[in-house]
Amino acid sequence: MTVWFAASAGAAALWALLLLVLAIATRTPDITPGRPGAPVTDEPPAVVDLITGGWRLCDEAASATLLDLAARGAVRIEEVGPELSLVRLHHAEGLNPYEQLVYDHVHSLARDGVVATGALAEGSRHLGRWWKSFRKKVIADARQRGLSQARWSRAHATLLFASALVPAALVAVAVTVADPEHDGGIGAGIVAYGALVYLAGRLNGERGTDLGVQAAGHWLGVRETLSNARYAEKPAASVTIWGRPLAYAAALGLAPRAVRSLPVSVPADDRRAWSDYGGMWHAVDVRYPSRLIWGRPPLHTVGRGLAAGFFAGFWTWLVLVILSAFDLWPRGLTEPGGLAVGFAIASVPAVRALLDVTGQTWIEGQIVRLRRSQSGSNDNHVNDVYWCAIDEGSSRELKAYSMAEDQWARLSEGDLVRARAGRRVGWIGEIEVLRSTTHRGHYADTQDHLIDAPRNLGEVRPEWGR
């Protein structure tokens, strides 16, 4: 039995050694930065980002692509104020798949052909899936240009997967011998094989070709030149003046301000939302108030208020009894004192809840944030709070309301809704969707370009049409 385990361990070690040798052999060679100068090749900024970032795509790539689209006239970026810039759709022709993906995202958000730059993080797309699709398309382009290749060739993959069968089989035998009932071996072998294949898969990725290494060296030389041009503080709208060099500077990590102002591939902020309710994009600040007297159904609020009043009254009465024993408080006023405090504390939520029950108002607007947060747990059950912030067009500061899970689950950000809400306890009792979101995320963010996707990166299943 020990012999079999030792043999399987030895085989696994040998397999790991093989993996290590292959990993070293397939490393991207060291890149020597070329001479500083202007770009002489026309790789798109996203590809430049990939090959100069160790063949890993960085977050800047999507923003750099949008800047490139602006430099080439597919969109315009216009500054309205220090905190507001607009992306205006223009003439988009001859875009490659990932440029089209970025353009489609902008298009899906545009209102009258315009979207605020800050609103680029909005939309109902699945960001993780969107980014994966974008990455696959960039890699496909880099491979087509002969700059990148998969780390494991077909021969490497066959060798690794076939040789992994040996330690897995030995594990199966060892477990079968060790198990008195002799029935756990196959399962153990499958698990061991799966683990080894997973390990090999994790090490897979992109690596540079000779041409790619040469191009990366050239672009690192360009980076040296661009770093002297002080792009760091240039706003995105200055692409009108600086053109494509600003897009390349963004891809090379030299234009953080422009990249930050174009949040194409970052999640939307919970507390700072962009709404196009009323026809024009504008920012609204969203607050999620403490749930002391907010965000619960009116009856719950009354119940909690009564409980709080009882406890506060009891402790006050106790303190007053002690004080009166030392003649620091009149004896006849201990009960009234406790009652007064308890009543005062219970009355605040009770009155607010009562006012809401008797005077609930209907509000109409656009949902700008739908969030779920945990509010503790009991009996192994996690309690979630379901938040919904509605822009009614009357204020730039919103307080998110709470609501029941079944109602919350039916909603999407961007929906135009009408809700019966209590403004004092922050609870939505009833809500109806007047118009589902029509302009957010309804584009083929993955489906159109599956043909270009490298096979080893796995299939992406579109969910938008479900």
Add this chain to the structure above:
Amino acid sequence: MIVFGGAFAVLVLLAALLFISIYNGLVHKRNAVENAWAQVDVQLKRRHDLVPNLVEVVRGYAGHERQTLTAVTAARAQALGAHTPAEMASAENALTGALKTLFAVTESYPDLKASQNFAELQEELATTENRIAYSRQYYNDAVLTYSNAIQTVPANIVAGMSGFTAREYFQAPGEERGPVQVRF
């Protein structure tokens, strides 16, 4: 006595720090309003510059629509002569109305509609209208923030002492504040 004096000095120091902090905040907000107004001004000037070109192009194809063209020119002159935000908003609304009439009239002139020059001007003007609408929203938001700041306690005390006065919204009298979309 010394304790009292020390406490008083600390209070004065805290009050001074609070005053400086609020004052700087108000200056920041006032500058934001001025910056936003400059953006509105830039877009309005751009619009005013486009109108004469548009009138000339239309005159070339539809010279006998004199009344409409004169109305546009007069509205532009009125807009150029306006000074306060409220006056300017009224004048700009009048100019928008005159331009709408002009574009309605041009529907009867296929040659004019087919003119590339006219199409470019029309698109440019529509883009400018959109920018004006966003600039206006941005300015009115900045004014709202500033107004809230100078009217709430304790900033209103500092504002009153240091000459921070209310700013006008960019809206015509009687007009509801909010986004205005104009499409030609």
